[in-house]
Amino acid sequence: MPVMSRVEAAFCRSAPWRAFTGRIVVPWVLRGEDLAGEVLEIGSGAGANAAVIAETQPQASITATDLDPTMVTAARARLAKYGTRATVAEADSTRLPFDDDHFDAAVSLLMLHHVIDWEAAIRELARVVRPGGRVVGYDLIATRGARLIHLADRSPHRLLSPNELCGSLIASGFHDVDVNPALGGLVARFHATAGPAL
Numbered sequence: 361m362p363v364m365s366r367v368e369a370a371f372c373r374s375a376p377w378r379a380f381t382g383r384i385v386v387p388w389v390l391r392g393e394d395l396a397g398e399v400l401e402i403g404s405g406a407g408a409n410a411a412v413i414a415e416t417q418p419q420a421s422i423t424a425t426d427l428d429p430t431m432v433t434a435a436r437a438r439l440a441k442y443g444t445r446a447t448v449a450e451a452d453s454t455r456l457p458f459d460d461d462h463f464d465a466a467v468s469l470l471m472l473h474h475v476i477d478w479e480a481a482i483r484e485l486a487r488v489v490r491p492g493g494r495v496v497g498y499d500l501i502a503t504r505g506a507r508l509i510h511l512a513d514r515s516p517h518r519l520l521s522p523n524e525l526c527g528s529l530i531a532s533g534f535h536d537v538d539v540n541p542a543l544g545g546l547v548a549r550f551h552a553t554a555g556p557a558l
């Protein structure tokens with residue numbers, strides 16, 4: 361099964377989307393939080409978000425990962441200029457090729473709804489982010505509009521609700537979980553801390 365439809369994949373690689381997600385979405389998701397150490401991005405697409413993180417978070421090294429080889433190639437080209445501060449790997453977010461507690465933080469931007477078993481991706485984030493590390497992101501909520509867009513577009517998807525996302529983060533062992541609907545309920549922004557509360 362394709363990861364996304366050709367139309368949506370092309371849109372995610374387009375210059376307007378890259379500018380929007382990099383300049384507007386990343387600061388909005390981070391809410392002023394700094395990222396430091398080894399940072400993982402799952403479903404990183406063409407690498408626009410990872411490039412902004414490499415540019416604006418001097419304490420961070422970013423590992424951008426995506427299941428789609430075309431996205432990986434685009435991200436590699438985009439991130440090459442950051443040298444060892446940005447690496448790219450082809451990886452399925454439900455089976456990440458990284459050791460337990462490998463990362464200090466992780467980012468997931470508008471990708472979970474394309475992972476049919478998105479709960480498995482959350483469990484993998486809980487596994488690879490060290491206790492105390494932050495996971496931040498946002499995703500589409502299961503609204504009528506989101507359903508219609510994806511039916512027309514035909515990308516494989518399984519939309520989530522804020523309650524399901526919150527429950528999955530807690531069930532996977534995160535604490536300080538915060539899931540907030542935004543943009544009139546179209547998306548949910550989330551923040552969580554890996555491992556048990558001290």
Ligand SMILES: C[S@@+](CC[C@H](N)C(=O)[O-])C[C@H]1O[C@@H](n2cnc3c(N)ncnc32)[C@H](O)[C@@H]1O
Pocket residue numbers: 363364372381402403404405406408409425426427428431451452453454468469470471474475
């Ligand atoms: C809507 S795009 C968003 C891309 C990027 N995060 C952004 O904000 O521009 C969703 C991305 O998730 C990737 N993806 C879908 N399923 C995946 C999976 N199981 N593991 C890793 N990446 C996946 C797709 O290839 C695509 O690049």
